[in-house]
Amino acid sequence: MLDKTKLRDDVARMTSDASDATPQSESKTFKAAFADLVRGWNQYELWLQLGWQDIKQRYRRSTLGPLWITIATGVMAVALGLLYSMLFQIDIAYFLPHVTVGFIIWGFLSGCINEGSNVFIDNEGLIKQLPSALSVHVYRLVWRQALFLAHNLVIWVILLIIFDIPVTWKMLMAIPALALLxxxxxxxxxxxxxxxxxxxxxxxxxxxxxxLAFYVTPIVWTTETLKQQGGEVANRAMIAEINPLFHYLEIVRQPMVGGEAAAYHWWIVLACTFVGLGLALLTMRQWRFRVSYWV
Structure with a gap:
């Protein structure tokens, strides 16, 4: 059973040094925004514990606990993989890992977007009562999503065994790709x-x-299938290249299924990462001190 008193005491202890943090009266600078990210990272004990408690609380009194995440993802991936492999007449040994890994990565991406939009609203109480860095709540959410991702990777290991996918050094490229995610x-x-x-x-x-993005991203379909049909259908496959989520999927999925992601996928993801970090810092510089009044 969750010891709420102990958790509250731990949270208070780990945020006791926040009184030395940057005051709200400080001028808006990128340095102050970056300092919030660093200060939140240094409070790793707080967001690691809170993220883990989120998992335990969600599956409290459940027999299988977080394994339900794996079961739900696996059943959906297998069902859609079998269905679309027959519709597109694609070898199941190739298509099922493609769909499954796509589902696993998509779960992380969609979770960060959907839950991220409510991250401060859902943590209204902590924001108003605890003098911690704003980024603590973001790290907590991403840590929780990373735990979900780790649970779902069990499905990938099972597929490696079932379809006898060779384990090569190329698969190690999935590690920096996951770090980028x-x-x-x-x-x-x-x-x-x-x-x-x-x-x-x-x-x-x-x-x-x-x-909507789920249906226009190559998760339950492949760009190779469209290109093989030729004509206008092949040209439409190039539209998928405009979707940045496709490139995020490819840098992780290709190594995990035994392939190799093209270099341009990495360059596009790196460019999106730098632009996104710049947007986040700009947004923090302008409005991070107002979040406690908006929630």
Whole structure:
């Protein structure tokens, strides 16, 4: 059973040094915004514990606990993988890992976007009562999503065994790719979290857009299938290249299924990461001190 008194005491102890933090009266600078990110990172004991407690609280009194995450993702991936492999007449040994890994990565991306838009609203009590860095709540959310991702990776390991996918050194490229996903999860949650706290219509709008993005991103279909058909259909496959989420998927999915992501996927993701971090810092510089009044 969760010891709320102990957790409250731990939270108070880990934020006791926040009185030395940058005051709200300080001028708006990128240095102060970056300092918030650093200060929040240094409070890792706080957001690690809070994120872990989120998992325990969500599956409290459940027999399987977080394994329900894995089961739900696995069932959905297998069902859609089998269905679309028959519709597109694609070898199941190739298509099922493609769909499954796509689902796993998509779960992390959509979670950071959808839950990120409500990250400060959901933590209204902590924001008003605890003098911690604003980024603590973002790190907590991304850590929680990373735990979900880790649970779902069990499905990928099972697929490696079932389809006898060879384990090669190329798969190690998935590690820096996952690190990039996590970094992007931070700026996405911070940027949309601040914007959606000020404009409450942003959160439901993002949810609708994420749902739409799922269908236009090669998760349950492949660009190779469209290109093989030739003509206008092949040209439409090039439209998928405009979708940045496609490139995020590819740098992780290709190494995990035994392939190799093209270099341009990495360059596009790196460019989006730097632009996104810049937007997040700009947003923090302008409005981070107002979040406590908006929630």
């Amino acid at each position: 996590i970094i992007n999860g931070v700026w996405v949650a911070m940027f949309f979290g601040i914007i959606a706290t000020r404009f409450r219509d942003v959160a439901p709008l993002l949810e609708a857009l994420v749902q």
